[in-house]
Amino acid sequence: MSRGNSVLRRGASGVAVAALVLVGLGTGGAFPAAAAEEPECKPRPSYTHCEIFDFTGAKQQFKVPDGVKQLRVTAWGEGGSGSAQANGGAGAYIQTSLQVTPGEQLTVNVGGYESGKAFGDALGGEGESASENRGGSSSGIRSADGAPLIIAAGGGGGSSWGLDQQGQGGPGGWPSGRNASETGLGGKGASEDKGGAGAGDGAAGADAADGGAGGKGGKPGGGGGGGGYAGGGGGAGKNADGDNGSGGGGAGYLDTYRIWDELTVSGDKFNAPKKDDPFWAPSPHNSPVDSGIAEGGVNAPGGDGRVVFQWVDERKSTIAEMYPDSGSPTERLGWRIQPVQVIAYTAAATGAVDQPVTFTIEDPQNTGAAFEGDHPKSLVVKTTRAGTAETPWMRTDRVGDFKVVASEPNGHTVSFTLHVIANNYRLEKIGGDKQQADPGKPFPKRLHVRLTQHDKEGVYRPASNSATEFRIESDSEDAPVFDTGLRTARVNTDVEGYAIAPELVAGKDTGKYTIIAEVKTERVSADFTVQVGKASSSPSPSPSEGTGSGGDDDPGSDNSGTGGSGSDDDGGLALTGATGIGLLAGIGILLAAAGFAAVHLAPRLRTRLRG
Numbered sequence: 001m002s003r004g005n006s007v008l009r010r011g012a013s014g015v016a017v018a019a020l021v022l023v024g025l026g027t028g029g030a031f032p033a034a035a036a037e038e039p040e041c042k043p044r045p046s047y048t049h050c051e052i053f054d055f056t057g058a059k060q061q062f063k064v065p066d067g068v069k070q071l072r073v074t075a076w077g078e079g080g081s082g083s084a085q086a087n088g089g090a091g092a093y094i095q096t097s098l099q100v101t102p103g104e105q106l107t108v109n110v111g112g113y114e115s116g117k118a119f120g121d122a123l124g125g126e127g128e129s130a131s132e133n134r135g136g137s138s139s140g141i142r143s144a145d146g147a148p149l150i151i152a153a154g155g156g157g158g159s160s161w162g163l164d165q166q167g168q169g170g171p172g173g174w175p176s177g178r179n180a181s182e183t184g185l186g187g188k189g190a191s192e193d194k195g196g197a198g199a200g201d202g203a204a205g206a207d208a209a210d211g212g213a214g215g216k217g218g219k220p221g222g223g224g225g226g227g228g229y230a231g232g233g234g235g236a237g238k239n240a241d242g243d244n245g246s247g248g249g250g251a252g253y254l255d256t257y258r259i260w261d262e263l264t265v266s267g268d269k270f271n272a273p274k275k276d277d278p279f280w281a282p283s284p285h286n287s288p289v290d291s292g293i294a295e296g297g298v299n300a301p302g303g304d305g306r307v308v309f310q311w312v313d314e315r316k317s318t319i320a321e322m323y324p325d326s327g328s329p330t331e332r333l334g335w336r337i338q339p340v341q342v343i344a345y346t347a348a349a350t351g352a353v354d355q356p357v358t359f360t361i362e363d364p365q366n367t368g369a370a371f372e373g374d375h376p377k378s379l380v381v382k383t384t385r386a387g388t389a390e391t392p393w394m395r396t397d398r399v400g401d402f403k404v405v406a407s408e409p410n411g412h413t414v415s416f417t418l419h420v421i422a423n424n425y426r427l428e429k430i431g432g433d434k435q436q437a438d439p440g441k442p443f444p445k446r447l448h449v450r451l452t453q454h455d456k457e458g459v460y461r462p463a464s465n466s467a468t469e470f471r472i473e474s475d476s477e478d479a480p481v482f483d484t485g486l487r488t489a490r491v492n493t494d495v496e497g498y499a500i501a502p503e504l505v506a507g508k509d510t511g512k513y514t515i516i517a518e519v520k521t522e523r524v525s526a527d528f529t530v531q532v533g534k535a536s537s538s539p540s541p542s543p544s545e546g547t548g549s550g551g552d553d554d555p556g557s558d559n560s561g562t563g564g565s566g567s568d569d570d571g572g573l574a575l576t577g578a579t580g581i582g583l584l585a586g587i588g589i590l591l592a593a594a595g596f597a598a599v600h601l602a603p604r605l606r607t608r609l610r611g
Contacts, residue, residue, distance in 0.1 A: 055112025076294035078111030078136035079302030086167025088296035089155030090267020111137030112304035125214030125224025135224035139305035153228030156247030160221030170249035173266035177249025185245030187233030200236025229253035270296030341390035351387025368397030424454035462497030
């Protein structure tokens with residue numbers, strides 16, 4: 001399945017091969033076979049497992065292990081072969097995270113060449129000589145249905161003859177491969193899903209829809225294009241001046257629906273990209289015939305591609321240490337409680353990435369503590385790229401203490417004790433409440449509050465320099481405003497805790513208005529009520545039974561008094577219909593008779609009184 005590079009796996013030509021043969025022959029005249037070594041794969045910090053896929057000449061299968069939902073993928077395409085006249089282009093480099101499903105089957109195709117056989121996700125274009133002119137094949141990962149997920153393109157092959165200066169095959173890349181160096185003779189790099197154009201009699205690279213193979217180099221001596229999602233174009237064969245061209249680089253591919261955090265690098269001419277990656281390898285045993293991973297051949301075949309998977313078994317943890325990365329907050333009741341955070345490290349003292357940390361609330365005092373969100377008492381949080389993990393915000397219903405415990409599968413725990421205290425601030429109204437002003441006139445008093453804080457001895461002391469907001473609660477355009485023209489005023493409390501609003505001016509609309517004074521940082525407020533215009537008059541209370549005001553003796557007066565009111569709610573003059581009219585008529589007759597009698601009897605009464 002996964003193999004190391006063999007010492008001699010390609011047919012090679014020239015003095016280098018002859019020298020190797022002379023050195024390698026023993027007394028029996030046989031060349032010693034190179035042992036195929038399985039490369040050791042050491043996962044980088046924050047990963048628990050890895051597997052290297054090297055060129056084997058066949059498809060390789062990988063089943064996603066249980067508990068794995070993401071693979072960190074590193075891939076190089078094969079470098080193009082080079083001649084004494086032109087170097088092969090380097091294969092491309094891709095590193096990214098691939099989202100996977102446990103049990104999913106993946107196919108891995110690694111670009112390379114051995115014993116006359118090329119293999120890869122897409123083949124590099126042929127040249128006249130496989131050791132000098134062949135384009136590099138791509139390395140790719142595909143899903144079970146054959147859909148491409150990640151493709152690292154191959155580099156273009158070098159040309160053979162007649163150049164005034166050293167030629168160069170185009171390196172593979174993403175989203176486009178690079179052109180070969182020979183103007184007018186070199187093949188073009190592929191771009192996204194379109195193959196690169198061939199030069200002269202060199203063939204164009206295949207589009208993605210046609211398989212992405214590199215274009216064949218022209219004859220004689222043209223370099224083949226690099227394979228990829230789309231293939232690079234082949235270089236021109238020898239022209240009338242005896243010159244020819246190298247092949248263009250292939251274009252890579254990333255399934256953007258399943259990958260994230262990608263790094264894509266093209267080679268620098270024949271130099272392999274990301275040689276500082278710990279999974280890159282030079283030519284095996286420093287062989288003068290072979291090239292290192294993804295290197296363009298320098299008068300030699302190009303270097304094979306390589307694919308590496310790293311992953312984390314979510315049932316295991318890479319965390320070697322875990323510490324608190326925040327304090328244990330103290331908050332007043334009614335406030336949201338800030339998150340707490342831990343930081344986790346691997347054995348290599350680097351941040352443990354993407355590791356599960358479980359946060360659990362322990363609430364023996366029944367404060368009602370809970371995380372905000374869908375998991376109020378316990379939840380799992382993955383560590384960030386810095387190795388940190390934090391809770392959501394929290395709330396409680398009552399004062400008291402509770403704990404948040406962070407734990408991870410390797411047994412490390414961190415405990416935070418959080419404190420919720422009573423709100424020990426008080427905002428009092430000092431002046432300006434329940435006052436009245438005529439429309440358009442200023443109110444006689446300014447709104448005035450005082451903020452105090454309850455200390456440890458139980459005494460309320462002034463709270464200075466606290467922002468106090470006075471806010472008129474009305475949407476009417478003609479409601480009262482402060483003399484600034486605004487409906488909101490902000491004032492800091494003085495050293496004695498007092499805050500006085502600007503002058504308040506009545507608007508045109510009459511009625512009652514509410515003004516709220518609030519210190520938002522301390523979650524305390526006080527409400528004022530003011531009146532614009534006179535308060536609406538309520539019905540005058542009826543006189544008590546048996547009392548009334550006397551009649552008026554002025555001319556034109558009807559000389560009528562106000563009678564007392566009865567205690568029965570159905571009594572009085574609020575009678576309607578015939579009964580009411582009859583009653584009124586009867587009262588009128590009685591009053592008339594009484595008046596007549598008074599007029600006629602008065603002289604007699606006065607005479608009798610004198611006697």
